[in-house]
């Protein structure tokens with residue numbers, strides 16, 4: 001089975017993967033997964049909304065769009081101090097990456113100094129940093145990257161063909177341009193989409209084909225299952241079949257073998273068995289505890305229990321500096337020296 005990193009997928013090939021018998025598809029995905037990742041590790045991120053609601057865009061699935069009345073309370077940009085306190089709490093809960101999301105079309109220049117302070121502060125805690133702020137230009141991407149931003153999230157959402165049914169205020173090309181600015185600035189890309197918005201099976205294939213045929217695969221690929229929010233135009237769309245969702249995870253894993261495939265929004269609607277199937281299909285990243293932007297997310301305790309049942313460990317960061325390792329080791333030794341067992345052993 002070839003697991004080369006490819007960027008030349010055809011729609012027919014992607015459709016053929018989706019058409020495989022379920023067990024064959026999952027077996028293939030799990031085999032690819034094991035060639036690229038430690039099989040029982042899942043990367044854990046925490047997401048904080050740093051600016052909620054009143055967004056100028058009209059994404060039909062989104063309760064934060066100012067175009068729909070969903071009863072969501074709008075908030076201003078959070079103070080840097082508050083963000084840093086939340087990041088510290090996330091770190092204590094075991095998160096290795098802290099994602100900060102703002103409901104904006106694009107950040108204004110006046111916001112940039114605050115955003116840069118947030119990135120610097122979170123980075124200084126030894127956490128990986130990720131932001132999602134809407135469209136960014138070359139200059140903004142450069143300043144965020146210089147401040148130490150590791151990842152920028154910007155989703156393609158759906159296929160180019162279905163896109164106009166979901167968003168009219170910005171184009172598919174606008175999204176691709178932002179992704180290019182992020183890459184040009186040297187940051188890692190987090191980019192995926194949302195399933196269950198009424199798209200066809202072909203649209204799902206076309207979305208995954210867009211992602212996998214980017215010049216570089218996104219390092220993180222969030223696959224969301226639509227959370228239907230009252231007041232949004234998609235509140236009554238038909239539910240997506242759970243097996244189709246698991247299939248999409250498996251196809252994403254096969255097409256982007258070295259990317260982290262993230263089970264994202266919609267996870268709280270999945271039972272443990274479905275989440276386990278998604279992990280088997282190659283999902284290896286989740287948001288942990290607290291809230292996933294404005295949609296509820298299973299609490300950290302439930303996640304820990306599920307990990308224990310499945311024998312899954314949270315993935316540790318690979319790229320922690322020697323200095324950070326030395327400090328952590330010194331701390332651990334100090335702790336041990338104070339522990340009664342240390343004295344008993346001497």
Ligand code: SF4
Nearest residue numbers: 055057059062065103
């Ligand atoms: S998805 Fe993002 S850009 Fe679209 S309305 Fe919601 S917050 Fe705005």
